[in-house]
Amino acid sequence: MSVTRYTKDHEWVRQEGDVAVIGITDYAQQQLGDVVYVELPEIGRKVEQGKEAAIVESAKAASEVYAPISGEVVAVNEAILGNPALVNEDAMGEGWFMKVRLADPRQLAGLMDENAYAALVAEQG
Amino acid sequence: MPDTADSPPLQHTPLYDLHVARGARIVAFAGYAMPVQYRLGIIAEHLHTRTQAGLFDVSHMGQIMLHGAAAAGALEALVPGDLQALAPGRMRYTLLLNDRGGILDDLIVTRVAGGLMLVVNAARKAADLAHLQARLERSVTIEPRFDRALLALQGPAAAAVLARHAAGVERLPFMSASEVAVAGVPCFVSRSGYTGEDGFEISVAGDDAVALAERLLAEPQVAPIGLGARDSLRLEAGLCLCGHDIDETTTPVEAALTWTIGGRRREAGDFPGAAIILRQLAEGPARKRVGIRPDGRAPAREGTAIRDPEGRPLGHVTSGGFGPSVNAPIAMGYVAAGRAAPGSALSLVVRDVPRPAHVAPLPFVPTRYYRG
Numbered sequence: 001m002s003v004t005r006y007t008k009d010h011e012w013v014r015q016e017g018d019v020a021v022i023g024i025t026d027y028a029q030q031q032l033g034d035v036v037y038v039e040l041p042e043i044g045r046k047v048e049q050g051k052e053a054a055i056v057e058s059a060k061a062a063s064e065v066y067a068p069i070s071g072e073v074v075a076v077n078e079a080i081l082g083n084p085a086l087v088n089e090d091a092m093g094e095g096w097f098m099k100v101r102l103a104d105p106r107q108l109a110g111l112m113d114e115n116a117y118a119a120l121v122a123e124q125g
Numbered sequence: 126m127p128d129t130a131d132s133p134p135l136q137h138t139p140l141y142d143l144h145v146a147r148g149a150r151i152v153a154f155a156g157y158a159m160p161v162q163y164r165l166g167i168i169a170e171h172l173h174t175r176t177q178a179g180l181f182d183v184s185h186m187g188q189i190m191l192h193g194a195a196a197a198g199a200l201e202a203l204v205p206g207d208l209q210a211l212a213p214g215r216m217r218y219t220l221l222l223n224d225r226g227g228i229l230d231d232l233i234v235t236r237v238a239g240g241l242m243l244v245v246n247a248a249r250k251a252a253d254l255a256h257l258q259a260r261l262e263r264s265v266t267i268e269p270r271f272d273r274a275l276l277a278l279q280g281p282a283a284a285a286v287l288a289r290h291a292a293g294v295e296r297l298p299f300m301s302a303s304e305v306a307v308a309g310v311p312c313f314v315s316r317s318g319y320t321g322e323d324g325f326e327i328s329v330a331g332d333d334a335v336a337l338a339e340r341l342l343a344e345p346q347v348a349p350i351g352l353g354a355r356d357s358l359r360l361e362a363g364l365c366l367c368g369h370d371i372d373e374t375t376t377p378v379e380a381a382l383t384w385t386i387g388g389r390r391r392e393a394g395d396f397p398g399a400a401i402i403l404r405q406l407a408e409g410p411a412r413k414r415v416g417i418r419p420d421g422r423a424p425a426r427e428g429t430a431i432r433d434p435e436g437r438p439l440g441h442v443t444s445g446g447f448g449p450s451v452n453a454p455i456a457m458g459y460v461a462a463g464r465a466a467p468g469s470a471l472s473l474v475v476r477d478v479p480r481p482a483h484v485a486p487l488p489f490v491p492t493r494y495y496r497g
Contacts, residue, residue, distance in 0.1 A: 033162060034168040036168075037447070037454070039423065057423070057447075059166075059168060059353055059447055059449075060161070
């Protein structure tokens, strides 16, 4: 199991070879409440670190999901398009958003590790 | 917390501590700290209300008593409803209008012994009170009852649940009200609500509210429901939210609330903005409030631009989100009158992308008011 890294905007990213899996954190899904809709990028789109890559809508509002790292989208999670509640049920696993071919693996090192993210959540929660 | 340093502290209803104890997420709403959801979450709370019974704290709304035999006639000067025809214990939905026929607020008026009881929106209660004080004839005494709490018990199980604590209440007709002891607590109970379901609104002294709420929440069919589900329930039922779907710039005719204009009032033309409203009735309004169903899954929120399929502007969404019982996005908004017929093709511009939608009949789900 590879290391999971986190952003201050509550996305997570996990490296699997030259590809990174991206999703929103369990804290993020709790804060959003019931997820009713997600909008995912097209395969082949180049996403840029810190820029909008997807949309997640709860019963109350729409939120942007930012790319934790830059790269080309190689897969999206079709399962959450048909069943957005999967994001609530398993944000860190089955509720992943997209897979991105890493443009620069060094970007990962600049993100928070589990402990730093837990501290951020403790501060905000 | 959304409360910021330069805004006044949020007010609490008598049930605030109960909300917190039951895991509510608290948000600012109309100057009050209110529960937007509890642990169930908005969708489960919505569906619970449609299948069993939900208890809502709506104590932030304004209860105002108008004392005096002349109250109904006097209030008619400010609203288009036929209030003089209101029998004792009966209630009516009506609108406070400005002199251009625009809607200042929507309210429920009940004929009670000695006058009228009003329930107005939380965000409007200070303004409504000032409006009444400035415009009602002197023989009517205005008594704000903002100390009272208001609970709503809504859903198909509401009548059976409430009857356990107030025998006979299950036979109260829709849109009528009565002094009733609920679990021994003196209450003013009406058969009304804001969800499209059968249900009750229970006015109770602030000091008695927690005990009454706890008794009702102890019933297995009853769950506490927050403002999030209250909003999706009323939207599915096609009911307007004041300040969003109706406001000072929309008339009852544009808002598809023509049914609130009493026949006698229409003939007399003696309500605020009558000249404008009667002309719109005769000629048809330029725009109209309609239900909207996006063809895709993306919700269209308030403020979303509505266009025709060729891209010409038609209006804006005034309420929009996800309808849990419809299991699809739903919205309401104003469109040019020529596009208001159900089935008319629309385009909703969400995140700069035009997305197909169509006009849908209201309500989105069949209402189930008590017709016994």
